[in-house]
Amino acid sequence: MDDIAQRAGVTKGTIYLYFDSKEEVFKSLVRESIGETIARVSENATAFQGSARELLVFVIRAIGGFLRTSDRVVLPKIILAEAGNFPELLRFYRFEVVEKGIALLSSIIARGIEQGEFRRIAPEHAVRLCIAPLLFAALWRTTFAQFDPEPYDLAGLVDAHIDVLLRGLADGNRPT
Amino acid sequence: MDDIAQRAGVTKGTIYLYFDSKEEVFKSLVRESIGETIARVSENATAFQGSARELLVFVIRAIGGFLRTSDRVVLPKIILAEAGNFPELLRFYRFEVVEKGIALLSSIIARGIEQGEFRRIAPEHAVRLCIAPLLFAALWRTTFAQFDPEPYDLAGLVDAHIDVLLRGLADGNRPT
């Protein structure tokens, strides 16, 4: 909290004028960085008229870009690291971010299956296969990247992910 | 440390007769649970004569089974959560586990490409695409599973992963 205060140019006491606890600081961070974004993307996604494939790529690229470039990439790491200390934060993240993110991607996958673009893969698994490499990228950047002699190509990973995933999901019987 | 001691049926002081620090306890845990396993699997893998595809499935299933059933699944979580407190532990894990695991899978992927089983995907990315869903499974089990109303089907996730991954990697020009 002293560190956070210092970065904000105030002292620790000041933070407690605006937040009830450290946990509330984290929750606000989650709310402001991700909660709103998911809600906004969800709206756009349901309105989108093109192929599920296009939409999926768009969403994955959006998340990938965010994780590659934003400071907020630390959030997943914070959640995992602090899960033991702040169970309520974990619950909050699970339902405000994870659940909604899963719902968003699930609907895209389901639509893709309906439209015959994707094979019949259980959406609850397919969703996690979409997300896993992105989470991996976030954790790599925030945890292991410091040891890389030359920076690992995260953008390349996202590209490879999309490439492999789309081929893996594609319904071979239909034209793409 | 008191908790660990209690689980071991001794008191904290006793632990310090056998380990220099908490960090050393973690390092021993990593060494004994994973280090050896990777070395052993690596030997078998280089000796293996069948298709890269078969071998890759075998390794992924082995890791997947381990993560689904073993208590040791907590390790990735511990590493991520304690990375800030124990930088040396992180370094150790990075080079003893991550680097060797990557090398193992890389060689399988590279062989698969040479043999024309897989498309020419950069092995450093392909490797991470193999691992990411497994890491995801581990983190799900140790972090989010507690909120699932009915247990999420991790075995199904691993199956779906293998299914999608192999299709995604497969070289369409060759017979499978």
Add this chain to the structure above:
DNA sequence: TGTATCTAAATGACTGTTCAGTTATTTTTA
């Protein structure tokens, strides 16, 4: 314009707790 007064915001020293690591003492084993 300059000064007094009031109030909201910010401070920083302080508290209590947690916890890794230590060590003098006790217990067990040979």
Add this chain to the structure above:
DNA sequence: TAAAAATAACTGAACAGTCATTTAGATACA
């Protein structure tokens, strides 16, 4: 009865959260 193993009370550091005091900004008035 001596040596080895284990204990449990203790220490010091880290750190979230508190609160009496100080600072800054606004308003009123000469």
